[in-house]
Amino acid sequence: MITLASATIYDVARRAGVSPATVSRVLNGNHRVSPELRQRVLEAARALNYAPNYSARSLSSQRTATLGLLLPDIANPFFAEIARGVEDAAAEAGYTLLIGSTDGDPLREQHYVASLQAGRVDGILFAGANLGAPLLEGWLVRGVAVGLVDRLVDEDDVPVDAVLTDNVEGGALAVRHLLNLGHTRLAVVTGPQRVRTARDRLVGAHQAAAERGVSLDPDLIIEGNFKESGGYQAARILFSRPNPPTAIFAQNDMMALGVLRYLEEAGIRVPDEVALIGFDDIAFAALSRPALTTIAQPKYEMGRLAAQLLVERLADSQQAPRRLVLQPRLVLRQTTVVHREA
Amino acid sequence: MITLASATIYDVARRAGVSPATVSRVLNGNHRVSPELRQRVLEAARALNYAPNYSARSLSSQRTATLGLLLPDIANPFFAEIARGVEDAAAEAGYTLLIGSTDGDPLREQHYVASLQAGRVDGILFAGANLGAPLLEGWLVRGVAVGLVDRLVDEDDVPVDAVLTDNVEGGALAVRHLLNLGHTRLAVVTGPQRVRTARDRLVGAHQAAAERGVSLDPDLIIEGNFKESGGYQAARILFSRPNPPTAIFAQNDMMALGVLRYLEEAGIRVPDEVALIGFDDIAFAALSRPALTTIAQPKYEMGRLAAQLLVERLADSQQAPRRLVLQPRLVLRQTTVVHREA
DNA sequence: CTGCGTGCAGAAAGCGGTTTCTCAAAGGGT
DNA sequence: ACCCTTTGAGAAACCGCTTTCTGCACGCAG
Numbered sequence: 141m142i143t144l145a146s147a148t149i150y151d152v153a154r155r156a157g158v159s160p161a162t163v164s165r166v167l168n169g170n171h172r173v174s175p176e177l178r179q180r181v182l183e184a185a186r187a188l189n190y191a192p193n194y195s196a197r198s199l200s201s202q203r204t205a206t207l208g209l210l211l212p213d214i215a216n217p218f219f220a221e222i223a224r225g226v227e228d229a230a231a232e233a234g235y236t237l238l239i240g241s242t243d244g245d246p247l248r249e250q251h252y253v254a255s256l257q258a259g260r261v262d263g264i265l266f267a268g269a270n271l272g273a274p275l276l277e278g279w280l281v282r283g284v285a286v287g288l289v290d291r292l293v294d295e296d297d298v299p300v301d302a303v304l305t306d307n308v309e310g311g312a313l314a315v316r317h318l319l320n321l322g323h324t325r326l327a328v329v330t331g332p333q334r335v336r337t338a339r340d341r342l343v344g345a346h347q348a349a350a351e352r353g354v355s356l357d358p359d360l361i362i363e364g365n366f367k368e369s370g371g372y373q374a375a376r377i378l379f380s381r382p383n384p385p386t387a388i389f390a391q392n393d394m395m396a397l398g399v400l401r402y403l404e405e406a407g408i409r410v411p412d413e414v415a416l417i418g419f420d421d422i423a424f425a426a427l428s429r430p431a432l433t434t435i436a437q438p439k440y441e442m443g444r445l446a447a448q449l450l451v452e453r454l455a456d457s458q459q460a461p462r463r464l465v466l467q468p469r470l471v472l473r474q475t476t477v478v479h480r481e482a
Numbered sequence: 483m484i485t486l487a488s489a490t491i492y493d494v495a496r497r498a499g500v501s502p503a504t505v506s507r508v509l510n511g512n513h514r515v516s517p518e519l520r521q522r523v524l525e526a527a528r529a530l531n532y533a534p535n536y537s538a539r540s541l542s543s544q545r546t547a548t549l550g551l552l553l554p555d556i557a558n559p560f561f562a563e564i565a566r567g568v569e570d571a572a573a574e575a576g577y578t579l580l581i582g583s584t585d586g587d588p589l590r591e592q593h594y595v596a597s598l599q600a601g602r603v604d605g606i607l608f609a610g611a612n613l614g615a616p617l618l619e620g621w622l623v624r625g626v627a628v629g630l631v632d633r634l635v636d637e638d639d640v641p642v643d644a645v646l647t648d649n650v651e652g653g654a655l656a657v658r659h660l661l662n663l664g665h666t667r668l669a670v671v672t673g674p675q676r677v678r679t680a681r682d683r684l685v686g687a688h689q690a691a692a693e694r695g696v697s698l699d700p701d702l703i704i705e706g707n708f709k710e711s712g713g714y715q716a717a718r719i720l721f722s723r724p725n726p727p728t729a730i731f732a733q734n735d736m737m738a739l740g741v742l743r744y745l746e747e748a749g750i751r752v753p754d755e756v757a758l759i760g761f762d763d764i765a766f767a768a769l770s771r772p773a774l775t776t777i778a779q780p781k782y783e784m785g786r787l788a789a790q791l792l793v794e795r796l797a798d799s800q801q802a803p804r805r806l807v808l809q810p811r812l813v814l815r816q817t818t819v820v821h822r823e824a
Numbered sequence: 825c826t827g828c829g830t831g832c833a834g835a836a837a838g839c840g841g842t843t844t845c846t847c848a849a850a851g852g853g854t
Numbered sequence: 855a856c857c858c859t860t861t862g863a864g865a866a867a868c869c870g871c872t873t874t875c876t877g878c879a880c881g882c883a884g
Contacts, residue, residue, distance in 0.1 A: 146601075148869095162832090164872060195602075199871075223556055228583075239565075259536045401769065427770065492841095514862070519862085
């Protein structure tokens with residue numbers, strides 16, 4: 141193998157007739173070096189096409205300029221948008237991004253956690269699903285900066301930065317909207333109940349109902365899986381029963397699309413016979429037919445903010461943890477109102 | 483900052499009463515170490531919660547166990563699926579994945595290329611869009627393994643591994659299908675013509691037409707941008723003209739969805755009045771209404787294969803470059819045939 | 825003219841592993 | 855019983871960069 145080894149700082153130093161220390165100083169711009177030597181070093185570096193070795197720099201400086209992002213699935217459009225936000229903010233701050241999809245599988249998560257520890261990344265972001273406090277504290281103890289996006293540990297008191305949507309309010313927004321339209325038989329297709337996000341949205345739904353002095357029929361609350369198939373199955377169950385709902389709140393858009401598919405196949409017209417609202421506002425929510433009314437989360441922004449928080453923590457690990465709660469927004473489209481989207 | 487420094491190999495060595503070299507040997511499983519010492523070392527390592535430092539290991543061993551993936555946009559579902567394939571295959575081979583979205587912007591690409599060189603990754607995969615041969619050869623020269631996914635350099639002779647879909651055949655499949663349905667006025671909404679993929683699909687379209695002794699009307703070939711908006715605009719142009727097409731081949735699904743939106747707004751029925759076929763078979767193609775007939779590419783598989791090729795090259799950099807060309811597949815749905823999808 | 829502060833640059837000590845080299849001890853053959 | 859080979863394990867060099875420490879030269883004040 142013709143590994144023409146790339147130039148090192150020693151090569152540059154020799155060519156410029158200075159010491160490696162001086163080359164390092166010039167390249168890092170920190171210390172005062174005479175203009176003349178600086179010039180010589182820069183020329184030598186260019187001539188040799190020098191690029192500092194990443195591992196050596198990391199080892200010596202104890203930072204990697206790399207952030208990790210662990211999420212359930214990069215192919216899931218919701219998380220992909222968050223990831224893009226993280227990536228952009230990370231790039232702006234001079235970091236690159238290591239991404240791992242865990243499928244929510246503790247084993248895969250363990251695998252990544254193990255491979256990221258020990259100085260591989262300066263900080264790590266967990267997106268989606270739930271996380272046990274013990275694991276998290278292990279990270280904190282190891283001195284790795286940690287942040288959460290759209291995810292919370294069950295124990296509320298773990299001191300960690302987090303960026304979240306107000307899921308309780310989001311759930312309430314959805315149900316209020318359906319109630320405003322005059323519906324009384326509301327179904328909720330929830331996410332997995334072990335996921336905090338799903339529970340919160342359900343709490344909000346109950347709250348909104350209570351505000352109006354009504355309560356949600358437990359028989360119309362079905363636990364789904366946050367996937368298209370789960371929405372489809374849930375709808376099938378709901379409409380095989382004697383007294384089906386007139387409105388459905390699916391706790392994310394993918395399930396809403398599954399519900400929509402079932403309703404179409406069953407010949408049930410939306411929104412005329414059944415109203416439907418989703419959650420997330422993924423890109424395809426606007427493209428489905430009928431277009432999906434939904435509760436929008438600022439996904440890209442959440443990613444950006446989470447990365448920024450993490451970068452700031454890297455700069456000052458002592459500052460108090462911050463928790464950013466963003467407000468969700470009702471986006472009216474065709475599955476709840478008969479008029480076309482403006 | 484309470485950086486309770488994590489244990490090093492020296493700490494483990496001291497605790498086990500052996501030399502650091504022995505610890506290294508035990509942990510890497512290579513050399514023969516007496517069972518007794520091995521036992522002592524493992525216990526010490528566990529007791530200290532030892533994890534080898536990544537940077538140190540990389541510096542010393544000259545490998546990073548990291549792969550880079552540069553793509554236009556991780557939030558684009560087409561590339562996200564490829565990325566997931568890459569990630570899974572990489573993980574299986576013991577590598578983690580660094581991802582960078584370039585937006586096809588040469589500047590961003592330069593930025594990433596610069597930050598990935600110099601031993602940050604063992605190999606790098608470029609997905610999508612075009613790549614100049616000079617840049618690529620720069621990488622090859624530096625001894626970084628390189629692979630391409632769904633992307634080709636314009637110069638056909640650059641010796642590099644690549645995984646591609648047969649885009650010419652895909653374009654031909656699409657047009658053959660439309661011709662088989664009896665259409666004669668075919669429009670093509672292409673991707674940007676600077677992109678090889680787009681040009682190839684158009685070449686295939688022309689070939690398929692020629693096979694039947696017809697030729698595509700140049701006025702019905704519109705250059706788009708591979709985005710939803712581009713499909714919408716193209717459709718608007720096509721149908722503002724005196725003699726609109728009866729069938730449209732959009733060179734990717736996002737544009738097809740844009741076309742679909744225009745047709746719906748214009749009250750043109752699909753497939754009754756106009757047939758439509760896309761390309762890629764992104765997840766949402768099946769969920770649109772009417773569901774999109776399209777030319778499927780094995781995206782996830784392409785990612786997997788590309789990563790596998792790269793890993794194999796890492797093991798043997800001398801083997802001849804391989805070019806894997808996967809066959810696209812026609813997926814019948816509702817936008818070309820009146821019957822429902824089975 | 826001497827002493828001291830200041831600025832620039834080199835020497836050298838890490839950072840935390842891997843790996844070669846060396847050596848001691850054990851094992852085997854005659 | 856002796857010599858040579860093999861095996862296990864430590865010493866030390868090295869990977870390439872950062873950073874502290876040291877020293878030299880110069881300028882200025884006493």
